[in-house]
Amino acid sequence: MTGGPVQTINGASAPGGGSFAVVDPATGEPFTRVPECTPAQVEEVMAAAEAAFRTGWRTSRERRRRALHAAADVLAAHEDELAALVVREQGKPLADARMEAMAGALVFRYYADLEVPPEIIQDDGSARVAVTHRPLGPVVAITAWNIPLIMACCKVAPVLAAGNTVVVKPSPFTPVTTLRLGELLREAFPPGVLNVVSGGGPELGALLTRHPLTRKITMTGSVATGKKVAAAAAPDLKRVTLELGGNDAAIVLDDADPAAIAERLFWGAFGNCGQLCIAAKRIYVHEDLLDGVTEALVARAERTVVGDGAAEGTELGPLQNAPQLARVTGLVEEARAKGARVLTGGRRLDRPGYFYAPTVLGGAGHGMRIVDEEQFGPVMPILAYRDLDEAVRLANDTAFGLGGSVWSGDPARAAEVAARIDAGMVWINTHGDNAFPRQPFGGVKWSGLGSELGPWGFLAATDTQVVYESRATGEPPSLIQTQEA
Structure with missing residues (x-):
């Protein structure tokens, strides 16, 4: 140029x-x-x-x-x-x-x-x-x-x-x-x-x-x-x-294998530093799997290489702009003040630019803006559930309806749950994949009008x-x- x-x-x-x-x-x-x-x-x-x-x-x-x-x-x-x-x-x-x-x-x-x-x-x-x-x-x-x-x-x-x-x-x-x-x-x-x-x-x-x-x-x-x-x-x-945009929920059923799903689930949330409208932004995990899923996701976040996108080996770059960095920082601090636990990350990196550490939050819940709103950043709030019907209700309890995902060792069971999610796109055992460019892209409710x-x-x-x-x-x-x- x-x-x-x-x-x-x-x-x-x-x-x-x-x-x-x-x-x-x-x-x-x-x-x-x-x-x-x-x-x-x-x-x-x-x-x-x-x-x-x-x-x-x-x-x-x-x-x-x-x-x-x-x-x-x-x-x-x-x-x-x-x-x-x-x-x-x-x-x-x-x-x-x-x-x-x-x-x-x-x-x-x-x-x-x-x-x-x-x-x-x-x-x-x-x-x-x-x-x-x-x-x-x-x-x-x-x-x-x-x-x-x-x-x-x-x-x-x-x-x-x-x-x-x-x-x-x-x-x-x-x-x-x-x-x-x-x-x-x-x-x-x-x-x-x-x-x-x-x-x-x-x-x-x-x-x-x-x-x-x-x-x-x-x-x-x-x-x-x-x-x-x-x-x-x-x-x-x-x-x-x-x-x-969206506030996509991922629901991990009680028959999922934490080790098998951790990598895809992580990148379903953290791809493009979380700055994707179809990123998984709320992770609902059955209480029986909570420790295993959380440990696997924290471990993946902690070994993620954050840096300049032009540098070899970088997996996550910075947030794109200063207002977005301020928003993500504020959402994490508000969640912390309301009782969420920062399991890893939760801070701006000490370097020039708009870098924020990959963050996993435990003890998150509805009523926290990090759960109720689209954060659009490298933050994963994990919410425990006991009753699947309640998890589906909470997943649908949003003005958005772009995407969602269900994670299970039984694809047929996952498909039944997926059919109950109010979203334009639903994935099973992955999040955000698409048959590009043949697949329609669009959501329901406040996620938009029409398809691309x-x-x-x-x-x-x-x-x-x-x-x-x-x-x-x-x-x-x-x-x-x-x-x-």
Whole structure:
């Protein structure tokens, strides 16, 4: 990358009206500055997205297929560069950052080749009725800071495959990789099809979501921001997909083997330093297994290598930003004050950056914010239970409903419990795995609206249209006769 990051508007560089700093979470110090999109540039970028949509982009499936494959090729060719940027601005280990780049290429290839043909629901002497899917128009995609590259790709690929155009606004904490993505993909897409803009505050998001040319908003972030996005979309009835986080419960049944499940359960909670919406954030363990499970998880936490994501051997990097470090610290201290026991960790590491020791809490319970809220950090509260029905009730006692997991030596028994969990995704003897990118991703309750990935992500970027071809002669049938036929 030559020079500093720049925006991409209508296929060209757009410096912005000002700039804001981006901090390396491993040092706590700024390492670059990125452009601040101006209100005038919002008008420019939305006009460009609308104009590009009105061209042959929306009508030529073959053109889109070639462009998406070209985008995947670009991502694969720049994997090392993009992974290094993710490490620098997000903090995760290099291997995890490389997975983001690989997954980005994979999702572009998947949607390049995905076919969603019309569904023929009637084809006889009376009529041929086809259900088709049409693009919406310009889409605004707002991404979060925890998995910045893969999140941008997972929002952009299905939107473009369906024939829409897109304006991406990354989190101000992690805009650099996404801005670079916009630069790299200029060679793959016609001007105006893929645009990337950046802003350091909430004003840019508000301007984009309220804009009259925006036809859909796909956003990942907090519940509070999601409600604002939904409110902004309502007056114009814009379509929305909202992924708003979770407070996933993991239930360990009394027939599980603590030694066998500890590694997967640990990483189901601590992957990406706990900064995943689908991380296991509350661990319910049957009292007969409490000591064994707790000891195994504490031992795994204590041998985890925490450090700069660019350093060889690092397993967990820092928290991504100072506000998140302060939040996690406060939640642990509040739990300690209410009687939870810090079995390991429970402190900020004495080094520059936003590092927090992997933490396991014993004696946790409902009424503690670390249990009741989404902590989004390297903290695992363990809750003992005796009655399985009560554990399921407590697991469901949350406004969230993204994911959950059940751990057992009997998969059939675990499946029965899994069916009782109020969540969009439930795992058995693992947590967070997915058949990427074919599996739908989405939750219930406050975890969001709609699904991403798979054909469901494609359909969410379209409107449904029925094409009814009459083959009948004579008097037209009545509505009731048509339905009966």
